Amino acid sequence: MVKKFNFTKAEIDALPLPQKGKRDTYHDTKVSGLHLRISSTGIKTFSVFKRIKGGNPERITLGRHPDMTIDQARRKTMEINLIIAEGKNPAEAKRKLKSEFLFCDLFTEYIERHSKPKKKTWADDLDNYKKHVEKQLSKKKLSEINRATVSLLHSNITTKSGPIAANRILALISSVFGWAISAGLWENNPAIGIRRNKEKSRDRFIQSDELPRFFQALSEEPNGTVRDYILISLLTGARRSNVCSMKWQDINFERAEWRIEATKNDTPQTVTLSPEAVEVLQNRKSDDSEFVFPGTGKSGHLQEPRKGWERILNRAGIKDLRLHDLRRTLGSWQAKTGASLAIIGKSLNHKNQNTTAIYARLDLDPVRDSVNTATSAMLAAGGLSNPSEIVQFKKKK
Structure with missing residues (x-):
């Protein structure tokens, strides 16, 4: 029938x-x-x-x-x-x-029907497209884009912007065509089979001699929203997208905690707020916006403040430092003051503990102090006011 x-x-x-x-x-x-x-x-x-x-x-x-x-x-x-x-x-x-379908048309479909509804990092897709893909592929028909086209683009980006950036663009193009195949808009993926660049883990963070200049330059930043955003990024070690979209309703000042319901790992995270971070947030407290860092765009919150970041680095005379390095800076200084890899991984919400191994190379001396500190904390959490309640310890003077 x-x-x-x-x-x-x-x-x-x-x-x-x-x-x-x-x-x-x-x-x-x-x-x-x-x-x-x-x-x-x-x-x-x-x-x-x-x-x-x-x-x-x-x-x-x-x-x-x-x-x-x-x-x-x-x-x-x-x-x-x-x-x-x-x-x-x-x-x-x-x-x-x-x-006759142009790549710019396909990318628009991808952003609206797949990236925005399903990816928290959709803004990164759009930014990478505008920076590296739009001029080269946007006006090309899909039938004109083959493996050689994509391979050449990957090679050019590797030369101009580095191997990691090139790999991210290759992954984006592959994702666009992969989605197009599942949606019945195209039959093949020209990004498949192209060899990706070898990637070296980035270990840049703010060094001891850079911190005075960095904080001085930060204090001179005229845009208060940018200044506070960078401070909170540094003090919490949270990912850029989470800090940008931070909401007042998710902050508990009494417990000094910030609850992130959805992270990059698709898991919730509770971020502990230091007294310094709490002070920054309390000074910003306002009922004018649901977001801690409001913006003028469609999202209602701040996007990546690239120009403000560049102003601060120029004033500080610091080179080769990225916004994401603020996250690594917290983890690195945790390692320098004796935090274990497990603690660092937990505070930064790393899924795989191997990700935090990079911090262990920085300084091993503080590890001993960290163990002592953790022991005292465990005893206190267990309701014991003195280690001697379990066994006699003789403290070294």
Whole structure:
């Protein structure tokens, strides 16, 4: 039995699943030839089913719902119907339509339908695209972008911006095409098979002799929001995106804690706030915005304050220091004052403890003091006021 109805998102989402191994087909009453097929596993796919003059019916897959919207499916169907009406093969029509698709169009679809809804770092995708990809690929048809094109771009970025930046762009391009394949917008991924650069772990952090200049330059920063943002980034070691989107409702001044519900690792994190960090935040306390660091953009909060960061570094006379190095600075100084790798990993919310191994190279002498400090803390947490309550210890003078 042919099932026909005017496709709407609500009705499509409510459609029942067919029996195991079966597939149900629905026809759109608004645009001729547009079908929706549902598998027993719940996959819903738009397609065009039309007969060519003098030939058999042809089915052209368009994309999956909800990655492809109903309006997009209808638009594609009407384009294909027009070409079929001219007596052309629908498979060739599909290839022609796709070959006319520009990379900038595909990237826009990727950002709006995949990156923004599913990635906390979508702003990084957009920033990397504008910095490294837009001029080179945006106006190219997808059919013009092959492995050689992407490999050359990767090589040029390696020369200009370094191996790590080049690898990030290669990963972004691969992600865009990979998503396009799953959405039925393209058939191959030209980034697959390109060898990535070897990466060396970055170990830059603010050194002892740089701290006086850094704090002096920071105190002279005219933009109070930028100044406080950098201070909180340094004092908490939290990731840039989390600090930028910090909300007042997530801060508990009584417990001196900041609760991050969703981090890069997809796990919640409770960040302990030092007295200095609490003071910075209390001085900023305001009811004018839900965000600690409000911004003028669509998000409502501060994005990456690159220009302010550059001003501070120029005043301080410090080179080769990035905003992310503030996070590493806290971890490095924790190591220098004796914190264990486990403590550092916990405070920075590292998933893999091996990530914190870089800090262990910096200074081993404070480790002994750290153990002594941790022992005293454990005794205090256990309700003991003096170690002698367990066993006699003789303190060295």
